[in-house]
Amino acid sequence: MNQRVLIASNRGPVSYQLTGDGSLSARRGGGGMIAGVMSGLAALAPDTDATWICAALSDGDRAAARQGPEPGVRMLDIAPQILDRAYNKVANETLWFVQHMIFDTPVEPAFGADFDRDWDAYLAYNEAFADALSPADEARVLIQDYHLALAPRMLRDRSPRARIAHFSHTPWAPPAYYRLLPDHVGRAVLDGMLGADHCGFLAARWAQAFLDCCADILDATVTGNRVSYRGQVTEVGVHALGVDVPELRARASADDVVAHMAMITEAAGARQLIVRVDRTELSKNILRGLAAYRELLVTRPHWRGQVTHVAFAYPSRSGVPRYNVYTDQMERLAAQINAEFSTPDWTPLILEVKDDYARSLAACRLADVLLVNPIRDGMNLVAQEGPALSDNGCTLVLSREAGAAALLGEHALLVNPYDIGETAQALDQALRMPASERQRRSAAVTAAAASCAPARWLAEQLAALALPDSSPYRAAGPAFARQRGLTRPARPRSARAAARSRPARPRPGPPPPLRLGSPGYRWPPYSRESPPRAGF
Numbered sequence: 001m002n003q004r005v006l007i008a009s010n011r012g013p014v015s016y017q018l019t020g021d022g023s024l025s026a027r028r029g030g031g032g033m034i035a036g037v038m039s040g041l042a043a044l045a046p047d048t049d050a051t052w053i054c055a056a057l058s059d060g061d062r063a064a065a066r067q068g069p070e071p072g073v074r075m076l077d078i079a080p081q082i083l084d085r086a087y088n089k090v091a092n093e094t095l096w097f098v099q100h101m102i103f104d105t106p107v108e109p110a111f112g113a114d115f116d117r118d119w120d121a122y123l124a125y126n127e128a129f130a131d132a133l134s135p136a137d138e139a140r141v142l143i144q145d146y147h148l149a150l151a152p153r154m155l156r157d158r159s160p161r162a163r164i165a166h167f168s169h170t171p172w173a174p175p176a177y178y179r180l181l182p183d184h185v186g187r188a189v190l191d192g193m194l195g196a197d198h199c200g201f202l203a204a205r206w207a208q209a210f211l212d213c214c215a216d217i218l219d220a221t222v223t224g225n226r227v228s229y230r231g232q233v234t235e236v237g238v239h240a241l242g243v244d245v246p247e248l249r250a251r252a253s254a255d256d257v258v259a260h261m262a263m264i265t266e267a268a269g270a271r272q273l274i275v276r277v278d279r280t281e282l283s284k285n286i287l288r289g290l291a292a293y294r295e296l297l298v299t300r301p302h303w304r305g306q307v308t309h310v311a312f313a314y315p316s317r318s319g320v321p322r323y324n325v326y327t328d329q330m331e332r333l334a335a336q337i338n339a340e341f342s343t344p345d346w347t348p349l350i351l352e353v354k355d356d357y358a359r360s361l362a363a364c365r366l367a368d369v370l371l372v373n374p375i376r377d378g379m380n381l382v383a384q385e386g387p388a389l390s391d392n393g394c395t396l397v398l399s400r401e402a403g404a405a406a407l408l409g410e411h412a413l414l415v416n417p418y419d420i421g422e423t424a425q426a427l428d429q430a431l432r433m434p435a436s437e438r439q440r441r442s443a444a445v446t447a448a449a450a451s452c453a454p455a456r457w458l459a460e461q462l463a464a465l466a467l468p469d470s471s472p473y474r475a476a477g478p479a480f481a482r483q484r485g486l487t488r489p490a491r492p493r494s495a496r497a498a499a500r501s502r503p504a505r506p507r508p509g510p511p512p513p514l515r516l517g518s519p520g521y522r523w524p525p526y527s528r529e530s531p532p533r534a535g536f
Helices: 032-042 059-067 080-100 113-133 151-158 183-193 204-218 245-252 255-268 286-299 321-341 357-366 382-389 404-411 420-432 435-451 454-466 472-476 478-483 495-500
Strands: 004-008 014-018 024-028 049-055 073-076 140-144 163-168 198-201 221-223 226-229 232-238 272-279 307-314 349-353 369-372 395-399 413-415
Touching: 004 032, 004 113, 014 059, 024 059, 032 049, 032 140, 032 454, 049 113, 059 073, 073 113, 080 113, 113 151, 140 151, 140 454, 151 163, 151 183, 163 454, 183 204, 198 204, 198 454, 204 221, 204 226, 204 232, 232 454, 245 357, 245 382, 245 435, 255 307, 255 349, 255 357, 272 286, 272 357, 272 382, 272 420, 286 307, 286 321, 286 349, 286 369, 286 420, 307 321, 307 357, 321 349, 357 382, 369 382, 369 420, 382 395, 382 404, 382 435, 395 404, 395 420, 395 435, 404 435, 413 420
Parallel strands: 004 049, 004 140, 049 073, 140 163, 163 198, 198 232, 272 307, 272 369, 307 349, 369 395, 395 413
Antiparallel strands: 014 024, 221 226, 226 232
16 A cells, blocks of 8 residues: 655745746745755655645745645645744744744743734644644654644644654754743643654754653653653654755756856955855854854964855845844944955955855855854754865864754864854864865765765654554553553643643652663664664
């Protein structure tokens, strides 16, 4: 029988724009999550019945949704005001800020009546996806990211026998910071995700933080990598996401990339290149990266005229005002650096803010040093793509707060993302590194990235859902729960009711069981030399 796979995400694999004559122009969706899922799906068996459900984000998308679904893709035409509140106000301005721990806490957040309306929109948004996914009994459902944190529980209510995985592409905040959320919101997000059979994360530290939140905030029972809550057991797995190196290199050899390489070389001359490629996202820490480059030029003046910093940024979340402010600050600082250090034959910094994938690939091929210094990042694919593409080998200067540090740290120069002096020192070390050492490090990063290729990343999650005991309560029913001492408390009428209720403080529970990272437990529970157990 054909395998049925449903994917759900805010952004889909294709986006549409209305042209001047009213027709629709399609282009591939952007972002690391899209690239990872698409590469993974391409490796599935040809007879797999896969459908990707996503939101219509633009006028072009909504026009395409009204015309009917494309094969394998279904766009949901959600009311724009619901989408705006759910996507911008809750997902991006609240959940994203909590998970990346970037609130300016003396003044924000401040939750009141406006946020209550935003939260209602987030509920409606997740319900739209749950409705679109159901009936999903016997299907494997892969729900992506913080936009759809409530959807697993809502879908479980509609399709009790569905096999559901939720994957978080962001970091996860520890309980002390996570408690910035209103109590009912914080509990609802955790409860929603625990409607899944399997919750996946990009790094062990994010999985551990999630488990800590489940224990401390929900008073759930956490044993190893499993969470028992509301009569169901949810397995938590770590699935690092790498890149498809052959596909990436094939794209980077195209004529448009070669043309951009010529333009960059003409602008920089024979100087060494420090490259960064990012979205204009607050967590990417572009401002401190620029400040660290200035510190390099101030404290090590021998590099003036010998190095050029190429910073290519993709516009991000223009609907959130503080992102526009941040982009303005980046451009002002870049102008100040050029005004301070430029000479008639040298422009120290080239900053461009526009969407140009070929240009970014070209910069990575030419890079001598790659700077990736996020405040926090779920993984960061650029940290893997740059060394894999570099023609002559490049040194990776990487934030220790990126999930990629767990995978690539021994081959990179790790830095504290808040310490511009340390980052400047690492840039200096990278620029002085012998070519042979750069090449060795690039090869090691490339091998690590290839070991976690998207096809494996997706296959691991599907394999976790194939386990007969991946959801013991669902598989064996109440008798199993009673045998294991799992109680099933009276449930609210629906996942929406649970998400809107403000529960009383839970009573203290028994001493916590063995946790990830504690003596006697090893994460992940296999070595890289041995075959992975499904789900890890």
